[in-house]
Amino acid sequence: MYPEERRQEVATMISQRGRVSVADLADTFGVTTETVRRDLALLERLGHVRRVHGGAVPATTLTVTEPGLVEREHTRAEQKDRIAKLAGSYLPASGGSVLLDAGTTTGRIINGFPPDLDLSVITNSVPIAARLAGFSSINLHMLGGRVRGTTQATVGDEALRILDLLRVDVAFIGTNALSVEHGLSTPDTEEAAVKRAMVRSANCVVVVADASKVGREHLVSFAPIHSVDILITDDEISPTDRASFQDREIEVVIA
The missing domain is CATH 3.40.50.1360 (Rossmann fold)
Known part of the structure; x- marks a missing residue:
């Protein structure tokens, strides 16, 4: 898997699950935790995720709206x-x-x-x-x-x-x-x-x-x-x- 494909999969996983840890991402994609952190840093700069302690959440996780x-x-x-x-x-x-x-x-x-x-x-x-x-x-x-x-x-x-x-x-x-x-x-x-x-x-x-x-x-x-x-x-x-x-x-x- 190319790095760009991995990052897309990472962003999708975080969007679906709500919160994913660095360790879980490293195990899922067979890469080091350092690689995951670099991926998350890039995805955060692009506005796709928000990094939190030990992992990341969707960029829209903190919200003030609610569905009916x-x-x-x-x-x-x-x-x-x-x-x-x-x-x-x-x-x-x-x-x-x-x-x-x-x-x-x-x-x-x-x-x-x-x-x-x-x-x-x-x-x-x-x-x-x-x-x-x-x-x-x-x-x-x-x-x-x-x-x-x-x-x-x-x-x-x-x-x-x-x-x-x-x-x-x-x-x-x-x-x-x-x-x-x-x-x-x-x-x-x-x-x-x-x-x-x-x-x-x-x-x-x-x-x-x-x-x-x-x-x-x-x-x-x-x-x-x-x-x-x-x-x-x-x-x-x-x-x-x-x-x-x-x-x-x-x-x-x-x-």
């Missing part, structure tokens, strides 16, 4: 289905309490709810609440506040006041991005505040996020990475990223 709910619903749907199905095994026993964050992956967790499971479920998601309203065994609580059109999630002081009073068994949290350095992050400050309060109120924090979000960073960090107990993701997460999370005592579960 309909678009996200159909993005990486197969991976989200697998993640949500596995997340169901972390539901508390009958009589327990759950926080369901707004999101297209958290919303899929409902598909695995046993019909007779007695649970108290708190959510800030209008679509999730609408679906759960038909479950006779669910004690449903909808957080109040202003509804964001982009995510159909309630935000604001009313939601935060209730969350500050709660202690739940498990919180299933979605995120737009996660990295060791920036933690869990999202573009909107008000939604970040609600997510932050959800994380604080849970005995166990289960993050459901497909591998495309790993290594990415959005504008507002709402929780440090060490606040995560369990990360459920898909098999496209790199061995380096998986090991990095596990080194911080996060249980990484592959769906």
Whole structure:
């Protein structure tokens, strides 16, 4: 492979995975780490990637925009289905309490709810609440506040006041991005505040996020990475990223 072809492949891999380490690139292309670093330096100058500690991320990784709910619903749907199905095994026993964050992956967790499971479920998601309203065994609580059109999630002081009073068994949290350095992050400050309060109120924090979000960073960090107990993701997460999370005592579960 010519150097130009290798660099193109490197840029494509980083774009698809979100974050790739120097060591992984060296192993993949059979070159030295010094060669990889030179490739990354050139790709950064060309505006294709952004170098970070130990590797690189896409140049557009740090972003303040977010797609709408309909678009996200159909993005990486197969991976989200697998993640949500596995997340169901972390539901508390009958009589327990759950926080369901707004999101297209958290919303899929409902598909695995046993019909007779007695649970108290708190959510800030209008679509999730609408679906759960038909479950006779669910004690449903909808957080109040202003509804964001982009995510159909309630935000604001009313939601935060209730969350500050709660202690739940498990919180299933979605995120737009996660990295060791920036933690869990999202573009909107008000939604970040609600997510932050959800994380604080849970005995166990289960993050459901497909591998495309790993290594990415959005504008507002709402929780440090060490606040995560369990990360459920898909098999496209790199061995380096998986090991990095596990080194911080996060249980990484592959769906």
